[in-house]
Amino acid sequence: MTLATAPAATPAFAEQLRTAQDLFIRRWGEMGQTWGINRTMAEIHALLYINGLPLCTDDVMERLNISRGNASMSLRALCDWGIIRRLHKRGERREYFESLSDVWEMFSIIAAERKRREMDPVLETIRQCQQMLDESSLGKSAAKHESVQLTRQRLQGMEEFMEVTNKIFQQFIGNAKSGLTRVVKVLLKAF
Amino acid sequence: MTLATAPAATPAFAEQLRTAQDLFIRRWGEMGQTWGINRTMAEIHALLYINGLPLCTDDVMERLNISRGNASMSLRALCDWGIIRRLHKRGERREYFESLSDVWEMFSIIAAERKRREMDPVLETIRQCQQMLDESSLGKSAAKHESVQLTRQRLQGMEEFMEVTNKIFQQFIGNAKSGLTRVVKVLLKAF
DNA sequence: GGATAGTTTCAGTAATTACAGAAAGATCAA
DNA sequence: TTGATCTTTCTGTAATTACTGAAACTATCC
CATH class of the missing domain: 1.10.10.10 (Winged helix-like DNA-binding domain superfamily/Winged helix DNA-binding domain)
Known part of the structure; x- marks a missing residue:
C-alpha cells in the first residue's frame, strides 16, 4: 500500500x-x-x-x-x-x-471580455427596442399609449445605467496596468 | 383553427x-x-x-x-x-x-447580496490561508522558502484587490437610493 | 361546514453542462 | 523514416441543473 x-x-x-x-x-x-x-x-x-x-x-x-x-x-x-x-x-x-501575476490586470482583462460579450449586446438590443417604440415607428397616437410610454421609460432607465457602467468599465480596462487603476485611485481619494 | x-x-x-x-x-x-x-x-x-x-x-x-x-x-x-x-x-x-423601477437600486441590492454571498467568504479564506503560512505557524526558516514566499505574495495581491473592490461595493450599496450613486457621481466628475 | 380560487411544494423527468478516456494529431530527435 | 513524447479533439457518459405537473396546502367566501 x-x-x-x-x-x-x-x-x-x-x-x-x-x-x-x-x-x-x-x-x-x-x-x-x-x-x-x-x-x-x-x-x-x-x-x-x-x-x-x-x-x-x-x-x-x-x-x-x-x-x-x-x-x-x-x-x-x-x-x-x-x-x-x-x-x-x-x-x-x-x-x-x-x-498573470497582477490581479488588476487580470480582472481588467476579464472585465473587457465580459463587457464585449455581454453588456454591449444588451445595450444594442435596448436601442433596437427603443427604435421599435418611437413615434416614427408607431405613429403619434399609439406612441402615447400608457403601456408604450411605460416600457419606453424603463428602457431609458436601463440604458442610462448601462451606459454609465460601460464608461466605468472602460476606464478600468484602459488604465489597468500594474497596480491600482485610475478609477480606483479616484474612488479611494474621494472617500 | x-x-x-x-x-x-x-x-x-x-x-x-x-x-x-x-x-x-x-x-x-x-x-x-x-x-x-x-x-x-x-x-x-x-x-x-x-x-x-x-x-x-x-x-x-x-x-x-x-x-x-x-x-x-x-x-x-x-x-x-x-x-x-x-x-x-x-x-x-x-x-x-x-x-423595482429604479435600476440603481436594483443593482445595488444585487451587489450587496453577491458581496455577502461570494466575496466575503473568499476574503475570509484568503486571511485564513495567510495565517497558515505566517512565521508563527511555519517557523522562521520554512516561512522563508521561495514557494511559501511566492504564495504569500499572491495571497496578498488578491487580498488588496478584494478589499478595494469591497469598499467600492459598499459605497455603491450604501448610497444607491434613486438615481446615481455617490460612487458614480465621483467617477463621472473625474473623467 | 363545503366549495372555490389561488399558491406552494416536490418527486420525477428532461435538458444542459462537465468530464473522462481513448484516438488522432503534432513535434522533435535520431 | 521511425519512434518517443506531448497535445488536442471528440464521443459517449456522468453529474448537475432546470422544469413540469399534480398533489397538498391556504385563504376566502357562502
Whole structure:
C-alpha cells in the first residue's frame, strides 16, 4: 500500500503550503461557479495564480484530479481569455503555464471580455427596442399609449445605467496596468 | 383553427410593443445566464421590469411559456432577492408582482447580496490561508522558502484587490437610493 | 361546514453542462 | 523514416441543473 505509490517524504511546511493552496483553490472555484465560470477552469486558474511557479499539464491534472482532456481544454480556454500564458522551458519538450501575476490586470482583462460579450449586446438590443417604440415607428397616437410610454421609460432607465457602467468599465480596462487603476485611485481619494 | 382560440383582435401597436419587450426579455435572460443567474428567473425579472405594470402568476406563465411551479418558485426567489415585490390589488384574490423601477437600486441590492454571498467568504479564506503560512505557524526558516514566499505574495495581491473592490461595493450599496450613486457621481466628475 | 380560487411544494423527468478516456494529431530527435 | 513524447479533439457518459405537473396546502367566501 504505502510502498511504490508513497510520495517522497515531504517536509511539513510543504504539506501546510499545499493545504493552504487547496483551501484557496476550492473557494475560488466555488466563487467562479456562481459567477458563471466553470468550476474546473476557475480552479486551474486559482492553482496557477496561487502557486506562482509555472506548472505543466500533468502537474495540473494530478493536483486537481482531472483528466487530460479536461485539463487541456480548460488551459486553452484560460489562454484564450488571456489570464494565463503558455511558457516553454529551455530544453524541455512539454509546455508550462503560468498565471498573470497582477490581479488588476487580470480582472481588467476579464472585465473587457465580459463587457464585449455581454453588456454591449444588451445595450444594442435596448436601442433596437427603443427604435421599435418611437413615434416614427408607431405613429403619434399609439406612441402615447400608457403601456408604450411605460416600457419606453424603463428602457431609458436601463440604458442610462448601462451606459454609465460601460464608461466605468472602460476606464478600468484602459488604465489597468500594474497596480491600482485610475478609477480606483479616484474612488479611494474621494472617500 | 382561428375560431375559439383566436386572441382578441389587438391593435398593431400592442403587437409591436410585445415584440420589443420580448426582444429585451430574451437578451436579458441570456445575459443573466452568463452571469450565473437562472435564465428563467432573469426573464421573469426582465418581463416585470420592462412591462412596468404589475402582472400575476398566470400572466407570467403565459407570456414566457413556463409551468406554474417554475413561475411560483422563480417569483418567490426574486422576492427573496428583493428586486421584485408582491402586490395585492383591492378586491382581487390573486397576487400581482412588480419590479423595482429604479435600476440603481436594483443593482445595488444585487451587489450587496453577491458581496455577502461570494466575496466575503473568499476574503475570509484568503486571511485564513495567510495565517497558515505566517512565521508563527511555519517557523522562521520554512516561512522563508521561495514557494511559501511566492504564495504569500499572491495571497496578498488578491487580498488588496478584494478589499478595494469591497469598499467600492459598499459605497455603491450604501448610497444607491434613486438615481446615481455617490460612487458614480465621483467617477463621472473625474473623467 | 363545503366549495372555490389561488399558491406552494416536490418527486420525477428532461435538458444542459462537465468530464473522462481513448484516438488522432503534432513535434522533435535520431 | 521511425519512434518517443506531448497535445488536442471528440464521443459517449456522468453529474448537475432546470422544469413540469399534480398533489397538498391556504385563504376566502357562502
